[in-house]
Amino acid sequence: MHKIIISALIAAAALTGRTAMAQEFTPDQKLRVAEAVIDNYYVEDVNSDELVTEAIKAMLKTLDPHSSYTSPEETKEFTQPLEGKFSGIGIQFNMLEDTVYVIQTTVGGPSEKVGILPGDRIVSANDTILAGRKLANTDIIKVLRGPKGSTVDLKVKRGDSPELIDFTLIRDDIPLYSVDETFMADDHTGYISVSRFAEETASEVAAAIAKLRKQGMKDLIIDLSNNGGGYLGAAFELASEFLPAGVPVVSTSGRSVPSTSFTTERKGDFLDGRVVVIVNQYSASASEILSGALQDNDRGLVVGRRTFGKGLVQRPFPFPDGSMIRLTTARYYTPSGRCIQKHYEKGHGEEYMLDMYNRYASGELWSADSIQRPDSLRYETLRNRRPVYGGGGIMPDVFVPVDTSFYSTYYRDIMAKGLINRTVVSYVDSHRAELLAEYPDNNAFMTRFEMPAALTDDLIKRATEAGIEFNEEQWQRSGQFVKAIMKGLLSRDLYEDGSYYRAIAPLSPDYQEALKLINDSERYNRLLLTGREPDPTE
Numbered sequence: 403m404h405k406i407i408i409s410a411l412i413a414a415a416a417l418t419g420r421t422a423m424a425q426e427f428t429p430d431q432k433l434r435v436a437e438a439v440i441d442n443y444y445v446e447d448v449n450s451d452e453l454v455t456e457a458i459k460a461m462l463k464t465l466d467p468h469s470s471y472t473s474p475e476e477t478k479e480f481t482q483p484l485e486g487k488f489s490g491i492g493i494q495f496n497m498l499e500d501t502v503y504v505i506q507t508t509v510g511g512p513s514e515k516v517g518i519l520p521g522d523r524i525v526s527a528n529d530t531i532l533a534g535r536k537l538a539n540t541d542i543i544k545v546l547r548g549p550k551g552s553t554v555d556l557k558v559k560r561g562d563s564p565e566l567i568d569f570t571l572i573r574d575d576i577p578l579y580s581v582d583e584t585f586m587a588d589d590h591t592g593y594i595s596v597s598r599f600a601e602e603t604a605s606e607v608a609a610a611i612a613k614l615r616k617q618g619m620k621d622l623i624i625d626l627s628n629n630g631g632g633y634l635g636a637a638f639e640l641a642s643e644f645l646p647a648g649v650p651v652v653s654t655s656g657r658s659v660p661s662t663s664f665t666t667e668r669k670g671d672f673l674d675g676r677v678v679v680i681v682n683q684y685s686a687s688a689s690e691i692l693s694g695a696l697q698d699n700d701r702g703l704v705v706g707r708r709t710f711g712k713g714l715v716q717r718p719f720p721f722p723d724g725s726m727i728r729l730t731t732a733r734y735y736t737p738s739g740r741c742i743q744k745h746y747e748k749g750h751g752e753e754y755m756l757d758m759y760n761r762y763a764s765g766e767l768w769s770a771d772s773i774q775r776p777d778s779l780r781y782e783t784l785r786n787r788r789p790v791y792g793g794g795g796i797m798p799d800v801f802v803p804v805d806t807s808f809y810s811t812y813y814r815d816i817m818a819k820g821l822i823n824r825t826v827v828s829y830v831d832s833h834r835a836e837l838l839a840e841y842p843d844n845n846a847f848m849t850r851f852e853m854p855a856a857l858t859d860d861l862i863k864r865a866t867e868a869g870i871e872f873n874e875e876q877w878q879r880s881g882q883f884v885k886a887i888m889k890g891l892l893s894r895d896l897y898e899d900g901s902y903y904r905a906i907a908p909l910s911p912d913y914q915e916a917l918k919l920i921n922d923s924e925r926y927n928r929l930l931l932t933g934r935e936p937d938p939t940e
Contacts (some may be wrong), residue, residue: 433457458727460658466730467498467746468714474724475540490547491554492576493518494630496755497539502532503755506630506684509582509597510894510902512571517817518558518629520684521758525557525566533559548573561759569818581905582634583625584610587917592619596640599632599688604639611643611672621676623916624692624702625903631687631712634664641695642666644677644702649737650784651695654715656732676926677702678916681796682804683758683767686710693796694736700785703799703929705916708766708773711757711794713742736796740782744794771803777811788933799929800919805911808883810876816865822884825861826891837896844897846905851892853885861888883909 435458441448444562462469492511496503502524507514525533527545538788548554554567580603583595594607611622631637634652643649647669655661679693679702690709696702713734719727734742746754766772779792789798816822830837841847858881862872883906890905907913919926928936 405750407659410769421712434783455725462729463729464748466714468712468716468728469730470716470728472726472728473540475536476543477720477724477726489550489573489575490543491571491573493526493546495539495542495544497537499724500534500536501631501752502537502542506628506686508576509569509595509628511576512574512820513569515823516569516571516820517814518556518569519560520630521560521755522567523559525559527554527556550574554576561762567814567818570820572820572823577820581606581610583901584613585784585901585904586614586619587618587623587907587913588921590618591623591917591920592617592621593623593625593907593913595625595627596689597629599629599636599640599692601633601636603632603636604643605612607640608643608671619675621678621920622672623678623680623913623920625680625913625916626689626693627680627682627706627912628684629686629689630684630710631689632770634691634715634798637688637695638664642668642671643670644696645670645699646673649699651737653692653735653737654732655735656715659717659731676920676923677921678926679704680912680916681706681709681798683707684911685796686712690742690796691734691736694740694742697796697799698737698740698781698783699737700783700788700930703919703926704796705800705919706798706802706912707804708761708797709795711742711744713794715746716844736781736790737784738790740781740790740792742781742795767804773797783933788931790933799933800915802912802915808909809879810873810880812865812870812873812876813880813884815870816861816884819865819868819870821861821864821868821870822887823891824886825857825864826895829857829860830892830895834896837892839844841896844893844901844904847893847896848901851889853889857888858885 435664437450437453440453441450455473458471462471490512492508492513494505494508496505504513504518504520504522504524506520507518523533525531532542532545546554550573552573554571554573556571557566558569559566578594578600579595580598580600582597583593585593587593592611594610596603596607597696611619614622620922638651645651645666647666649666651664651666653661653663660727677696679696681689681693681704685693685706686709690713693704693709697704714730715732715734716728717731719729721727736742745756761767764772774793775791775797776793781790781792782788784791837847841851861884862877866872886909890902893901893905919929925936928934
C-alpha cells in the first residue's frame with residue numbers, strides 16, 4: 403500500500419509542480435520516496451537493508467564526530483572492552499571515512515608495548531590493506547583480533563609524515579582492570595593509575611586506597627594519562643570518594659533531554675589529604691569529568707596538559723536486529739559550568755580526528771602560552787573562586803610540557819618491532835629462579851636491581867639482526883628510558899602486581915611535577931586558593 407501512496411506522491415509532484423508539492427512534502431516523505439524510487443526503478447536489484455544502513459550512516463556523518471551506527475556484530479564487539487575479555491592487539495579505534503584511527507591503547511596491551519599512539523592511522527595489517535577502503539568495523543576487528551601468541555604486522559601513518567612506521571605485535575589477552583598501578587611514591591604519597599572507567603572502577607580504586615593507607619599514605623596522586631574514558635557512572639562514583647555529600651560532580655544538557663545535575667549522595671571516604679590528578683592530551687570523557695569535578699570543587703589540583711575535550715553524551719538507540727545508533731543527545735558541563743567538549747565543525751570528522759596533530763603543530767604541547775584563554779571562557783571554582791577556563795578539555799593548574807628528550811628513531815624502531823618485550827621475556831625465562839631468590843619481592847627489586855650489560859647487549863644484537871642499525875648518538879639519548887622500560891617489564895613479569903610504571907616514573911616529568919607539587923604544601927595551598935603560583939618576592 404505504501405508504494406501505491408508513494409507512486410501517487412511522485413505523480414502528483416509531476417502534475418502539480420515542485421512549488422505546490424514542496425508545501426506538503428515533509429522530509430520523512432522525501433526520504434521514503436527516495437527509497438521507493440531506488441527500490442523500484444534502479445537498473446539492478448537493490449539490497450534494501452544495506453541501502454537504509456548507508457543512509458543512516460550518511461545522516462549521522464552530518465552531525466558530530468561521536469554519533470555513530472553499529473551493526474549487530476559491531477554492537478556486541480564494542481561492549482567487550484568494558485564488560486568482557488578477548489585476545490587481540492589492545493586498541494580502541496574509529497573508522498572515519500576510509501581510515502582506521504587509533505582512539506586509545508589498552509595499558510599493558512600489545513599496542514602500548516610497541517609504542518602505538520592515539521591518533522595513529524592503521525594502513526595495513528599483515529597482508530590486508532585497511533586504508534582507502536570503507537570497511538565495516540567487524541571486518542577490521544576480524545583482522546586485528548586473533549589467537550593469543552599470533553603475530554600481526556602493522557603499517558601505521560603518524561601525523562603528516564609520509565613515512566610509514568612498521569610495527570610487529572604479538573596478540574595477547576587484553577587486560578581489563580581499571581587500576582593498572584598502585585604504589586607508594588614516597589613515605590606518605592600514594593600513586594594510583596586508572597586506565598579506564600568501567601563497572602568496577604570505583605571499587606578497584608577504593609581497594610587500592612585501602613591498600614595504600616595501610617602503607618602510610620596521607621596524600622594521593624591519581625594518574626589519568628591516556629585514559630580515554632568509559633562509563634559516566636564510574637566517574638561519578640569515583641569523584642564521590644573525594645567529595646562531601648551534596649556536591650555537584652557533572653551536569654548534562656541537550657535540546658531534547660532535560661538538564662540533569664549529578665550530585666554526590668554520600669560523604670566520600672577520602673576527604674583529607676592532598677590530591678593531585680595527572681592528565682594529558684589523551685585523557686578524555688570520564689577522565690575529564692573526574693578531573694573537572696575535583697578542580698571545580700577545589701578538592702585537588704590538575705597537572706599535565708589540556709585534556710582531549712570529549713564532552714558529548716551519547717545515548718544508545720537499539721534496533722530489534724541488534725544494531726544500534728549511538729546519538730549525541732547532550733553535552734557535559736563541569737560544576738563551574740564549563741563545557742568539556744572542544745570545538746568541531748559539523749560533518750568535518752577528519753579534521754576533528756587530526757586535532758592532536760594540530761596541537762603539536764601549534765606548539766601547545768610544549769608551551770602553556772600557546773593555549774588561548776580569553777575572558778569569555780573564564781569561570782570560577784565553587785569554593786575558592788579561583789579562575790579556571792573552558793574552551794574544550796580541562797586546563798591543568800600546572801602545565802607540564804610533553805617530554806620528547808628520550809625519543810629517537812632507533813628507540814621507535816626497536817619498540818615497533820617488539821624487540822624490547824621479546825628480549826625481556828627471554829631473559830626472565832632463563833633467570834627467573836635466580837632473580838626471585840635475589841629479589842623476593844617487588845620492593846627489593848625496585849630498590850636494588852641494576853640493569854646487566856648482557857641484557858642491553860642482547861637487545862642491541864636482536865635489533866641488528868632485525869635490520870635496525872645501532873646508532874650510538876641515539877642510544878645515548880634513549881638508552882636510559884629503554885632500560886627503565888625493560889626494568890618495568892621485568893618487574894611486571896616477575897611479580898605481576900602492576901609494577902611496570904614504578905620503574906619509569908622517575909623519568910616522567912608529569913609524575914615528577916605531581917610529586918613535587920603534592921610535597922610542597924605552601925605551593926599547593928596557594929594554587930588551590932588563588933590559582934597562582936607563590937611569588938617569592940611577597
